[in-house]
Amino acid sequence: xxxxxxxxxxxxxxxxxxxxxxxxxxxxxxxxxxxxxxxxxxxxxxxxxxxxxxxxxxxxxxxxxxxxxxxxxxxxxxxxxxxxxxxxxxxxxxxxxxxxxxxxxxxxxxxxxxxxxxxxxxxxxxxxxxxxxxxxxxxxxxxxxxxxxxxxxxxxxxxx
Amino acid sequence: xxxxxxxxxxxxxxxxxxxxxxxxxxxxxxxxxxxxxxxxxxxxxxxxxxxxxxxxxxxxxxxxxxxxxxxxxxxxxxxxxxxxxxxxxxxxxxxxxxxxxxxxxxxxxxxxxxxxxxxxxxxxxxxxxxxxxxxxxxxxxxxxxxxxxxxxxxxxxxxxxxxxxxxxxxxxxxxxxxxxxxxxxxxxxxxxxxxxxxxxxxxxxxxxxxxxxxxxxxxxxxxxxxxxxxxxxxxxxxxxxxxxxxxxxxxxxxxxxxxxxxxxxxxxxxxxxxxxxxxxxxxxxxxxxxxxxxxxxxxxxxxxxxxxxxxxxxxxxxxxxxxxxxxxxxxxxxxxxxxxxxxxxxxxxxxxxxxxxxxxxxxxxxxxxxxxxxxxxxxxxxxxxxxxxxxxxxxxxxxxxxxxxxxxxxxxxxxxxxxxxxxxxxxxxxxxxxxxx
Numbered sequence: 001x002x003x004x005x006x007x008x009x010x011x012x013x014x015x016x017x018x019x020x021x022x023x024x025x026x027x028x029x030x031x032x033x034x035x036x037x038x039x040x041x042x043x044x045x046x047x048x049x050x051x052x053x054x055x056x057x058x059x060x061x062x063x064x065x066x067x068x069x070x071x072x073x074x075x076x077x078x079x080x081x082x083x084x085x086x087x088x089x090x091x092x093x094x095x096x097x098x099x100x101x102x103x104x105x106x107x108x109x110x111x112x113x114x115x116x117x118x119x120x121x122x123x124x125x126x127x128x129x130x131x132x133x134x135x136x137x138x139x140x141x142x143x144x145x146x147x148x149x150x151x152x153x154x155x156x157x158x159x160x
Numbered sequence: 161x162x163x164x165x166x167x168x169x170x171x172x173x174x175x176x177x178x179x180x181x182x183x184x185x186x187x188x189x190x191x192x193x194x195x196x197x198x199x200x201x202x203x204x205x206x207x208x209x210x211x212x213x214x215x216x217x218x219x220x221x222x223x224x225x226x227x228x229x230x231x232x233x234x235x236x237x238x239x240x241x242x243x244x245x246x247x248x249x250x251x252x253x254x255x256x257x258x259x260x261x262x263x264x265x266x267x268x269x270x271x272x273x274x275x276x277x278x279x280x281x282x283x284x285x286x287x288x289x290x291x292x293x294x295x296x297x298x299x300x301x302x303x304x305x306x307x308x309x310x311x312x313x314x315x316x317x318x319x320x321x322x323x324x325x326x327x328x329x330x331x332x333x334x335x336x337x338x339x340x341x342x343x344x345x346x347x348x349x350x351x352x353x354x355x356x357x358x359x360x361x362x363x364x365x366x367x368x369x370x371x372x373x374x375x376x377x378x379x380x381x382x383x384x385x386x387x388x389x390x391x392x393x394x395x396x397x398x399x400x401x402x403x404x405x406x407x408x409x410x411x412x413x414x415x416x417x418x419x420x421x422x423x424x425x426x427x428x429x430x431x432x433x434x435x436x437x438x439x440x441x442x443x444x445x446x447x448x449x450x451x452x453x454x455x456x457x458x459x460x461x462x463x464x465x466x467x468x469x470x471x472x473x474x475x476x477x478x479x480x481x482x483x484x485x486x487x488x489x490x491x492x493x494x495x496x497x498x499x500x501x502x503x504x505x506x507x508x509x510x511x512x513x514x515x516x517x518x519x520x521x522x523x524x525x526x527x528x529x530x531x532x533x534x535x536x537x538x539x540x541x542x543x544x545x546x547x548x549x550x551x552x553x554x555x556x557x558x559x560x561x562x563x564x565x566x567x568x569x570x571x572x573x574x575x576x577x578x579x580x581x582x583x584x585x586x587x588x589x590x591x592x593x594x595x596x597x
Contacts, residue, residue: 017286017327019241019367025349027330030291051349064351064508067291067333083253084452085410085484087498121335121502122253122452123292126410126482127417128162136294140162 001046003035011050021051025061029068038072066121074109074116076154078102079133082119085126090143094130095119097144101151114158115151162260165417167434171396171404173384174377175420178264183299185306188267194312196383200275201320203386205236208279212382214390216402220257221247221338221375222451222480223555224468227382231372233362234280240369244277244285245347248376249331249338251290252451253502254482257406257418258376262289262296265380266303270326272379274313275386277324280372284325287376288347291332300328335506339554340373342508353510354554377406377481397423401467405481409435412442412487424465431462431485442487446570450479452499453559455566456486476566491586492574496567497525503560514557517548521564528575531583538575542568 003011010031014024025047032043039062048055062068080098082091095117099105102115109116125131128140132147139150164179172178182188200208213228234242246269250258261269273285287304289297304326307313315323329347331337337346341355344366365371381403385393394402401423407430409416414436421430427449431437438444444459449466454477457464464474471478486495504518521544528537545564548557568575577585 017325017329020348022349023347026332026346027291030330030332061349061351065291065332065334082498083502084448084495084498085254085482087495088411088484088486088490121505122251122255124250124256124259124290125162126254126256126484127408128256129410129416133292136292138162138295 001042003032007031007035022053025051025053025058026065029058029062029065033068039068039070044070072109072113075114075158076134077116077118078151079118079120079123081121081123081125081129081131081133083122085122086129086131089129091130094132094142094144094147097147098132098151101148114155162256162263163417164260165415165419167419169425169429169434170420171422172420173388173393173396173404174261174265174268174380174406175418176384177268178260180264182265182267183263183303185267185303185310188265192387193267194271196386197271197274197278197312198318200278200386201318201322205279205281208275208386211390212279212385215385215393216390216397216400217378217381217385217393218401218468219375220377220381220405220481222252222453222477224478227374227378230362230374231276231279233360234282234370234372235363236281238370240367241284242280242282242369243366243371244273244280244282245340245343245366245371245373246273246285246287246376246379247338247340247343247373248287248289248293248296249334249343250293250376250480251335251338252453252480252482253499254408254410254448254451254484255480256408256410257481259293259296260406260418261376261380262293262300266296266300267307268380268383269300269376270303270307270313272374272382273326274317274324275382276372276374276379277326278322280370282372283323284327286327286329286347286366288329288331288343290337291330294330297328297330304328335502336508336554336556339556342554343373344371351508353508354556356553398465398467398470400469407434407466408482409485410482411448411485412438412490413485414439421466424467424470427457427462427464427466427483430466430483435483435485438485438487440487442489444485445488445490446486446492448482448484448486448563450477451482452484452502453477453555453562454479455562456492456570458570477562489586491529491584492567492571493525493529493578494584494586496564497522497529499563499567500525500560503556507556507560511552511554511557513548513551514560517544517557518560520544521560528578529584531578531581533575533578535576535579538568538572541575
C-alpha cells in the first residue's frame with residue numbers, strides 16, 4: 001500500500017499531535033480516500049495496522065461518517081444540498097435537474113466513471129443557496145443553467 | 161469562496177478583517193493580530209476569566225452559555241493534561257458563519273483558542289473543522305504553521321515561559337459531531353456518539369482531561385474582548401447578551417447573506433431592512449430564527465430582540481444565528497418533513513427515543529405530505545416529538561422535537577388541509593416555485 005509523500009508527511013506529523021494513535025483516524029481516512037478513491041479492504045487493513053486498531057474498529061468508524069465510503073465514486077462527486085435553506089431556493093429542483101442531466105440517481109455513478117451524484121445535508125452555504133459541492137469545491141447561488149456549465153466544465157477537465 | 165455583503169447597521173467586530181487579506185499572518189499582525197494574546201499573558205488566568213464573564217459573551221454555537229462561566233468550571237489543578245477544543249463542525253442547517261471566519265480570519269480563532277488555553281491553564285488546543293470545509297482546513301493548516309514559524313506557538317510563547325501547542329483536526333461528515341461530547345469522541349478517532357453527563361467536559365473531557373469546548377465564533381470574539389475591554393463589548397449588545405454576532409440570513413429574502421449585527425437587533429428589521437424583505441411581492445409566512453432546531457416564529461411574533469433571553473421569551477431560541485425566512489408559498493408540512501428527514505439521517509442511533517422517534521416522524525410526515533395522512537397522525541406527530549424531548553443523551557433529540565412541536569402547534573390548520581387523501585395544497589396549485597428559477 002503506497003500513499004503519496006504528502007500523505008506520509010502529514011500522517012507522521014499528525015501522530016505527534018495526540019496522546020493516542022487512534023486520534024488521527026478520522027482525518028486520515030478522508031485523506032486516504034481522496035488518494036485511493038475509496039476505503040478499500042487494503043486501505044482499511046493498512047490504516048488499522050498503522051494505528052494499532054482492528055479492521056472492525058476502523059470499519060465501525062467508516063460507517064458513521066457520511067463522507068467516507070468503501071465503494072468508489074465517480075471522479076467528480078456532485079453533492080447537491082436540499083436541506084431547508086437550499087430547498088426554499090430550489091435545491092430539490094436542482095437535484096432533479098442533475099439526475100436528468102447525468103442520467104443517474106442519488107449515490108449513482110455514470111458509466112464512464114466521471115460523475116457520481118449525491119443528495120447531501122447542509123453544507124454551510126445557506127446564505128448562498130441553492131448550493132452544491134463537486135468534490136471539495138463549493139458552487140453557490142445556482143440555477144439549472146449555471147449547473148449545466150459547471151458540469152460541462154468538469155466533463156471537459158475530466159476527459160482531457 | 162462565499163461572497164460578502166454589507167449593511168449600514170452592521171457593527172463589525174468579528175467580521176472586521178473580512179476581505180482584508182488577514183489569512184496572511186503579517187497582514188493579521190498589521191490589523192492588531194496577536195496583540196490580545198500578549199496582553200492576556202500579562203493578565204493571569206483569573207483576570208481573563210473575569211474579563212470574559214463580564215463581557216457577556218455567550219456560546220455562539222447555539223446553547224448561549226456564558227463563556228467565562230464555562231472556563232471557570234475547569235479545575236485549577238489537574239493530574240491529567242487540560243485541553244481547549246474549538247468546535248468548527250458547523251452543520252446546523254441555516255448556519256454558514258464559521259465558514260467566513262475560517263476563510264477570512266483564521267488567526268483570530270487560533271488567538272482566541274490561545275487565550276482560552278491561558279485562562280484555563282491548558283497547554284494544548286485543537287481546532288476541529290468539518291470535513292466538507294476542506295479549503296478552510298487548508299487555510300487553517302497554513303495559519304497554524306505560520307504562527308509556529310513566528311514563534312507564537314510552541315515552546316515559550318512570546319518569551320513568557322508558557323508552552324502552548326495548537327493543532328488542526330478534520331472531520332468526515334457528521335452533524336452529530338457538532339455536539340460537544342460527540343466532538344471529543346470524533347477527535348479521539350471514534351464514532352461520534354455522545355457521552356453521558358455528568359461528568360461534564362470541563363472536568364472529564366478529551367482523553368479524560370478537563371476540556372473547554374467553544375464554538376469558532378465564540379473564540380474569534382475573545383481577542384477583541386481582551387483588547388477592547390469587557391465593558392466595551394458588553395455595551396454593544398443587550399444586558400447579559402454582550403457583543404455582536406454573525407447572523408446568517410437565508411431563505412426567501414432579497415438580500416441573503418451573513419451580517420454582523422449587535423445582539424438584540426430587531427428580527428423584523430433584520431428581515432425587512434438588512435435582508436431586503438421578501439422577494440416577488442410575496443408575504444412572510446414564518447421564520448426559523450436560529451438554525452433548523454429552533455421553533456418557528458409567526459409573522460406576528462417577529463418584533464423581537466435577537467438575543468438569547470428575548471428569543472427564549474418569545475418561545476424559541478437564538479440558536480446558531482441561522483435565520484431562515486419562509487414566504488407564503490412554502491408548505492409547512494413539507495418544510496417540517498425536510499427538517500425531520502435531516503435529523504433522522506443524522507441521528508447516531510445511540511438513544512432509542514431519538515433513533516426511533518426521528519424515523520417514525522419521517523415516515524409519518526412523508527405519508528402525510530403525500531396525501532395519505534390520517535387525522536390522528538397530527539396528534540401522533542406531536543406526541544412522538546414530545547416524547548423525545550429531554551430523553552436523550554445529547555440535544556439532537558430535542559433539536560428534532562422542538563421545531564416539530566412548533567410546526568404542529570402553530571400550523572395545525574395546514575396539517576389538516578393535507579388530510580383525506582388531499583395532496584399538498586401548495587403543490588397542487590403549482591405555486592411552489594424556487595426563487596432562483
